Amino acid sequence: MIRLEKIKYDYKNKRIFRGLDLSIRKGSYVSITGPNGSGKTTLAMLVKGFLSPTSGKVFYEDKDVTGEGLNDRIAYIFSNPENQIVSSLVSEDIAFGPENQGESGCELVAAVSRAVSESNMASLTDALTHQLSGGQQQRVAIAGILAMKVDCIIFDEAVSMVDPAGKREILDTLDRLSRKEGITIIHITHSLEDILKSERVVALQEGSIVFDGPPSGILENLKVTSALGWQRKGPAGFIKCLIEKRLLPCEYSYSPEGVAECLARGYDPES
């Protein structure tokens, strides 16, 4: 559905991409990871059409859209929610996107209320957007996108400020959108928990793809995990160690409580 072909991208005499190829299947749930400055945001902006490649082509549903500008079927959620909050009232902000797509009357009300319930925002619809916390603002921005009709949603570190419970709900929603509604999800993230929720992870380092495969594979690839700064210290290293010792299944979604529960229950790799 989305295909980048031989993409080169220069920024101020610096070559960010030197011949990048990437295809993303419709309805898939892909996470993109990599150290700061590895090109994740630039890649996503090329997909959305915020940027045009220096050379190479961008295809959307087999149509060459290189240099055509913004693709309306692709929603982009930034890490900084202030960049995309447009109204002073939460409910108005959520309605802004679908209204711009031409929705009105009952349809608009239905789209907004569906997005509100999906993102568990009911208690906040009458709140003032500027009085919300960063995490709440991120959730408003996400609800605004859920109210729209789009084929693909790009989350650029868009849940970084959301509290763990809220984040888990959002990740479950993403999973459902890709599985049940065929919406393509591209999640740019540093979080191992987020990555393990996706079906495919693409890791970038200095503008090159250093890993492309299932999330379980990335943990086994020491070269990639150390390039990503996931050393053996810290939570990711700890989880990796538990997986290696076969105390934890590879496909498990790792919230701290989940890990604790799984360890308490005991995991039998042969079962």
Ligand SMILES: Nc1ncnc2c1ncn2[C@@H]1O[C@H](COP(=O)(O)OP(=O)(O)O)[C@@H](O)[C@H]1O
């Ligand atoms: N508009 C821009 N302003 C500043 N730096 C940019 C811009 N576009 C690209 N770059 C450079 O591109 C490289 C990749 O940046 P980016 O895509 O933001 O990485 P990431 O999202 O992985 O942290 C960095 O070296 C950055 O300096």
Ligand SMILES: [Mg+2]
């Ligand atoms: Mg970025």
